Amino acid sequence: MTLTRPAAVALFAILAASCAPKTTYVAPQAPAPAAYRENAGWKAVEPADAQQRGPWWEIYGDPDLNALEVRLQVSNETLRVAAARFAEARAVVGGARAQLYPQAAIAPSIAAVKPSGNRAVSSFHDVYVDYLLPGSVSYEPDLWGRIRGTIEASRAAAQATAADLENVSLSLHAELALDYFALRGIDREKQLLDSAVASYERALELTQNRFQGGLASQADVALAETQLETTRAQAIDITVARAALEHAIAVLVGQPPSEFTLPPSPRVHAPIPVPAGLPSQLLERRPDIAAAERRAAAASAQVGVANSIYYPILTLTATGGIESSSLTKLLTSVSTFWSAAPTLAVTVFDAGRRRAVQEQTRAVYDESVAAYQESVLVALREVEDELAALRILGEEAAIQQRAVEAAERSLAQATNRYRGGLVSYLEVTSAQSVALANERIAVQLLTRRLTASVLLIKALGGGWNASMLPALATP
Secondary structure: OOOOHHHHHHHHHHHHHOOOOOOOOOOOOOOOOOOOHHHOOOOOOOOOOOOOOOOHHHHHOOHHHHHHHHHHHHHOHHHHHHHHHHHHHHHHHHHHHHHHOOEEEEOOEEEEEOOOOOOOOOOOOOOEEEEEEEEEEEEOOOOOOHHHHHHHHHHHHHHHHHHHHHHHHHHHHHHHHHHHHHHHHHHHHHHHHHHHHHHHHHHHHHHHHHHHOOOOOHHHHHHHHHHHHHHHHHHHHHHHHHHHHHHHHHHHOOOOHHHOOOOOOOOOOOOOOOOOOOHHHHHHHOHHHHHHHHHHHHHHHHHHHHHHHHOOEEEEEEEEEEEEOOHHHOOOHHHEEEEEEEEEEOOOOOOOHHHHHHHHHHHHHHHHHHHHHHHHHHHHHHHHHHHHHHHHHHHHHHHHHHHHHHHHHHHHHHHHHHHOOOOOHHHHHHHHHHHHHHHHHHHHHHHHHHHHHHHHHHHOOOOOOHHHOOOOOOO
16 A cells, blocks of 8 residues: 555654653652651640641630631732632643644635636636635644643643742731731730729829828829839830731721721730641641642653653644635535645754753753752741740740749738838739739740741641642543
């Protein structure tokens, strides 16, 4: 059997395709120790309701925080930007997949024609109408895997963008929780200061009465008044930070700060133990690590695409349609026309351009692998940081609580001694200052422990897992 020339060209291209190298992606190796250094002595709560699943912020049991987190998910503008980027990347995948299929086009036209009498070939000089209904089909067989490589690269890039969206969501939800707990810590400090102001007012009244009775000096009255006004100033000053946090929360939930108010509440929850799991699980639970791995996969696919540029491009085209100068004869058999031909394009000289492209894609892949491994190391560091912070701050809080109790006993003794006329008011004010300072430090430690627990949940990936990545379409 003798092959026609177009068939021989197509057969040669198909046979050559079997010789084209294939690029197989293997996920980069990542450093993953057997356990966290801070895991020793770390106890998970029983039952394990504190494990992060979905809306992780609900483990704190704060209705106000839960409501704010839900509003953030719906109204945050930064989250909308990330969602739009993912939609854009997903559309790119659809566009890449379209290259696997033939492209067809039609271009009907009606034209009035008056040919020149001076043309080299002219049959008549009258005006005539040309009815034309052409159609064309073109198809590039993916012989070397170039199109499939492009699809895989765009697919992996879209998955990386999806992971970016989850990482932005996790960061925003964590930022909201951090701001919320910082604000509630300030509310608790404000309550302590207001309570101290009320206590100092009574102490000033007592000192004034003792002065009028000749039992205290004017210096004691001035000292009591100084202590009162200083504490009042502190109670006002602390509201500056609260206002800034309230404004930050307003922006996070997508509302103008002037229209947002969060009523004061001194309720501050104790931090909840968060099971850290194993370092190897971190690779699946961190969206930023998943994004880095998907970008490495996209770069690997681009290496395969770059390898395919050394091979010829086979394009199959066909054109056909009907044409007539008379509308009544348009559908007759003699009005039809068609043509078909394969085209094989081969670059014979490019002065090293293809090699440069190949080297560039390989360098991009190496860069993405290094970025992936670096992201894993950073994640491990962040988990260790927050585990250590929770352990150390917990120990400090226990000691600080003993300091608060001792300061309160000292204040009670100083007050009793002053009422008995045994000491000056200076001892009372010193005890008051020490007691208030220790109470504020205890509240600040509690806020820092809550902050560390939120940052640990963020470092562990919240309730997310790499299995949640969208599958998208595969070639």
